[in-house]
Each structure stands twice: as C-alpha cells, then as structure tokens.
Amino acid sequence: MRIIRYSNQENKPALAAVTDEDKIYDLPFEDFLEIVRQAEDKESTALQVVEEIISQSLPLEIPYDELSLLVPIEAQEVWASGVTFEKSRDERNYEATGGKLDAATFYDKVYDAERPEIFFKSTNKRTVGPEEDVYLRSDSNWQIPEPEVGLVLGNKGQILGFTIGNDMSCRDIEGENPLYLPQAKVWKNSCALGPAIRLSETVEDPYELEITCRIYRDQEKHFEGTASMKQLKRKFDELAAYLLKDNTVFDGTVLLTGTCIVPPNEFSLRDGDQIEIEVPGIGVLVNSVKSQVSQLVFDRE
The missing domain is CATH 3.10.330 (Vcp-like ATPase; Chain A, domain 2)
Structure with missing residues (x-):
C-alpha cells in the first residue's frame, strides 16, 4: 500500500x-x-x-x-547518511585524492567505524516532488544525482514508511575539503522526494528493495545503474537510532540511507537532463535538471 x-x-x-x-x-x-x-x-x-x-x-x-x-510528505527536515555502501566509500576516496584509487582516506575510517556519517540535507522549502525541477549549484562543475531509499520516521525513530530520494551532490566541492560538505549538499531544490510512501507494514524485507537510476540527455539514455539494499553496510534501524541520539526528530522526518549508484567519474549533470529513480513497489521519481542561471532568466520572465 x-x-x-x-x-x-x-x-x-x-x-x-x-x-x-x-x-x-x-x-x-x-x-x-x-x-x-x-x-x-x-x-x-x-x-x-x-x-x-x-x-x-x-x-x-x-x-x-x-x-x-x-511531494508525498512535506518533511520539516531531511537528513542523509553517507559512506554506507562500498561503492560510495570508493567514490569519496576518488574525489578526495584526485583519482588515486589505492589511497586510503578518512572515508575508509567512516565506512568501518561504529558511528555512521549522518548529515543535514534539506528542509521542506528546499525539497521538490515528482516532475519538479532540481537545480544545479552555480559554483560546481561536477554534479550528480544520488538515488537513495528514504526512511519516513516518527519522532521516536520508528520507520513509518519508505520513499525515494535524490540527494543532489557536488563531487568537486566535497572532494576539495570535507568541511565543505554542507555546500556540496544543501542548496535550493537540491533534494527530491517521491512519488509515494510505501507503508512499512507492507514491506516484508526492506533489504530486498532494488533501486535503479537512469539519466536522459537529449531524449537518449545517457546512464543507467542498479543496486540492491542488500549491499547496504548499515541497518536502517541503526541509522535511525544515530539520528535520534540527543536530537529532536520531528514526526515525518526523512532519512536518506546512502547511495550505491554513481555515474562514471567523467560525468556531470547538465541543464535539461532528466533523472529517473525507480524502486519497484514505491514508484518512479522523475525530475528535470535546471541550472541556476536558466532558472533566474525564467523567473524574470
């Protein structure tokens, strides 16, 4: 349901x-x-x-x-988890070391640590729903979508349902310095949620969920990747529990659980691209990509 x-x-x-x-x-x-x-x-x-x-x-x-x-829920806050998949760890290392694939960084420590990485992502005013535009950040040249399963939480951390999230990210800004993470993650229309909330009671095993991301450019499929929640290193309850520690969590808070789908390193989103993120049983979240410059021109008109 x-x-x-x-x-x-x-x-x-x-x-x-x-x-x-x-x-x-x-x-x-x-x-x-x-x-x-x-x-x-x-x-x-x-x-x-x-x-x-x-x-x-x-x-x-x-x-x-x-x-x-x-958007299926106007969440006061959206939080996100990082380095929860091996693929994510490897890509963060690539960004931080300038492409030295064998170089270890603090991302390796986070991947293996007891405490997960959890960061603030969005508010309801920065979040869009299905068929709405996500924006490119104007001071980044390397941007990608991060397709993720989102947990819709109660104020005690209980998982009320599952949705789809797009955690738009600037790989160059995050790779330059980890202290720039908020700027690499948070800006206007940098988060999309939808198209539905799957009630948790109707999901027998959430780790059986599969997620697919497709990116279209000029009406042609430019990228496609698929992953399974079985590849997630952390458990959903574990991520929710760390968000709850000494924190005020509002009813309906959404916690994104990390990504295992990353386009090739030479890829960056462009104005006019279309992103489709699909999770069978939840639906397909579709968003078009707009640059801040083109959106300013549109707003003036």
Missing part, C-alpha cells in the same frame, strides 16, 4: 492510497502523519486505518499515471 499526495480537480493537495493494482482511493486526511496519529489513537496500524477506509469507498476513475503528484 502506497500513500500519495496529488493535486485534485480544485488544484488543492489531496491524500490518497494506492493499492498494488494501482487503484486509487481518496483519504479524508490532509497529510500522511494524520494517518499515523489516527492509528496510534485506535491502537492499530496505518495500514489497518487505510484498509478500513478504502473498504467503504470506491476508487477514483482517473488512472494513476494521469495524476499530478506532489
């Missing part, structure tokens, strides 16, 4: 449940967290709340692929 937000016929945000057969049922809630709160009040689960509602409802007639989807 997936939960989506979409723009209804009155151009207002609406919440809906989507079954595995792509049947869509409107829900009488304004946001995902209202489902969670009602489940707590009834001492049941979010899935049980949704199933009870749709058992007394008729599905919408509009097909799923014709909906105008919105």
Whole structure:
C-alpha cells in the first residue's frame, strides 16, 4: 500500500492510497502523519486505518499515471547518511585524492567505524516532488544525482514508511575539503522526494528493495545503474537510532540511507537532463535538471 499526495480537480493537495493494482482511493486526511496519529489513537496500524477506509469507498476513475503528484510528505527536515555502501566509500576516496584509487582516506575510517556519517540535507522549502525541477549549484562543475531509499520516521525513530530520494551532490566541492560538505549538499531544490510512501507494514524485507537510476540527455539514455539494499553496510534501524541520539526528530522526518549508484567519474549533470529513480513497489521519481542561471532568466520572465 502506497500513500500519495496529488493535486485534485480544485488544484488543492489531496491524500490518497494506492493499492498494488494501482487503484486509487481518496483519504479524508490532509497529510500522511494524520494517518499515523489516527492509528496510534485506535491502537492499530496505518495500514489497518487505510484498509478500513478504502473498504467503504470506491476508487477514483482517473488512472494513476494521469495524476499530478506532489511531494508525498512535506518533511520539516531531511537528513542523509553517507559512506554506507562500498561503492560510495570508493567514490569519496576518488574525489578526495584526485583519482588515486589505492589511497586510503578518512572515508575508509567512516565506512568501518561504529558511528555512521549522518548529515543535514534539506528542509521542506528546499525539497521538490515528482516532475519538479532540481537545480544545479552555480559554483560546481561536477554534479550528480544520488538515488537513495528514504526512511519516513516518527519522532521516536520508528520507520513509518519508505520513499525515494535524490540527494543532489557536488563531487568537486566535497572532494576539495570535507568541511565543505554542507555546500556540496544543501542548496535550493537540491533534494527530491517521491512519488509515494510505501507503508512499512507492507514491506516484508526492506533489504530486498532494488533501486535503479537512469539519466536522459537529449531524449537518449545517457546512464543507467542498479543496486540492491542488500549491499547496504548499515541497518536502517541503526541509522535511525544515530539520528535520534540527543536530537529532536520531528514526526515525518526523512532519512536518506546512502547511495550505491554513481555515474562514471567523467560525468556531470547538465541543464535539461532528466533523472529517473525507480524502486519497484514505491514508484518512479522523475525530475528535470535546471541550472541556476536558466532558472533566474525564467523567473524574470
């Protein structure tokens, strides 16, 4: 069972449940967290709340692929995990050493350490949803998407659901100095989430999830890569627990779990590229890439 937000016929945000057969049922809630709160009040689960509602409802007639989807949750904060895959460690080493593949760095220590790398990524004002533009940072010449599975968390760190995230990253800025990490990760429209939240109760084994990233340039597929959550070194609960340590975690916080899909080192995103990130059972997150310069021109017009 997936939960989506979409723009209804009155151009207002609406919440809906989507079954595995792509049947869509409107829900009488304004946001995902209202489902969670009602489940707590009834001492049941979010899935049980949704199933009870749709058992007394008729599905919408509009097909799923014709909906105008919105970001599935307006998270106050989005956090992210780094160096959680071997591939990520190797690529961070490449950036930090100028391409010396056999050189060890502090990224090796992080990969093997007890404490994971967790950093602040975004707020709801910097985050976009499906079919919205992600922006390129104007002072970087080496930028890539980082396709990731996102954990939608409760304020006690419980995993409420799973979504897809795009952690846009500047490889040159991060590689120049690790203290530049916030600038390599955080800027306007540097994070995308969607297209849905898969309820955690409906995912038997989250480590069976597979993620695929495709990048299109001039209507041609320029890159494709696939990874499995089985390759993740850390456990989801472990990452959530470290985020929670001595921290205030808001209901609906999203924690991105790291990437194992990295385009070739000579690749950098360009204005007009299209990014597709797919996780079967959650959906496909599609975003176009815009440069800050082209967006400023658009805004003036």
